[in-house]
Amino acid sequence: MINYIDLHAHMVSRTTDDYHAMALTGCVAVTEPAFWAGYDRVSASAFADYFKHLTEFEPQRAAKYDIQHYTWLCLNPKEGEDRGLAREVLAIIPQFLDRPSVLGIGEIGLNRVTRNELATFIDHVELALEHNQLIHIHTPHLEDKYKGTKAIVETLASNSRIDPSRVMVDHVEEHTIRMVLEHGFWAGLTLYPMTKVSPGRAIDMLEIYGTERLCVASACDWGPSQPLAIPNCMFEMRRRGHSNQWIHEVVYNNPCRFLSQSPKFKFAPLEQPALVH
């Protein structure tokens, strides 16, 4: 097996057994975007607790399995409708940005593509620019995917201070991948059952668009999802006839290329795939 990095995993929702299984299949690092808890939180102090969990407890839990845990901070798009709460949460985020495992602002974006969600998204982008942070973006689900991705891409493209190579636009699918790549952003393929892409479709898109600026991730969370989605996809890549080097570029080197733009990220691309440690 080849070592891999899961760029999107909501590990606070997963068991320690999942870390064990991920370690056994070659996972060396995860990055965890701030997420929706399944209900709308009512105060900024709830987010302060969550950010503490993400930056203190979770890295310790992962380290026991020799997995490096990094995180992204924000108020998730599903809660972006509440502008008052968003302002309060945005005000506390800077006190966490210097923590050693924080890579940037994310996953920000849109959910039902409302006016308030877009305003909250823009506020987060401004915060990221102000603090020179990488940006990780969630694009909406199902019928909202195309419209929301278009709104996000147009918003970012109209801001001359945005360097697209420092932005990951996640959850792309067949009808949104082209617009994301053509604007110079990184694109994420999410191996999530039912509502995102299967390994087969992710590999199709990698074959059609090439591997440059494309990553795969599990986005495992509290819903039906698979913490071992990346090794499963690697198996499918091999079955499809792709080389270990091709797989290594997608599951290890590409996440390194994007994430190492943060000086806190300690892994670098490797010429040859490393076998499971």
Added chain:
Amino acid sequence: MQIEGSCPRTQRELIELEFIEHRTKILDIAAFLDRFDRSVEHNANDDFRIKAFREALKALNSHEFGRVERIQMLLSDMSSELRVERDGQSAYGAAKESEQ
């Protein structure tokens, strides 16, 4: 014929590897539509999701490359206006007619 972005497997190999899996999927779709017809109450033949589903099946039958992208677009909200306010947390899988 080889197009840019080819799959490394030959058509013969793809059939050997994946035909049974996709045969199963197409039968599941057929069974879902039969189940829908057998339903105890016929109260959603004009539901926006089932209408979009039937349009997607027509697109599936195309002989032209790009079926997934075209079906994705058939199942998308193609309006450009932002919603005035959130109407819930979850998407439906197809656009309501008022949003197309």
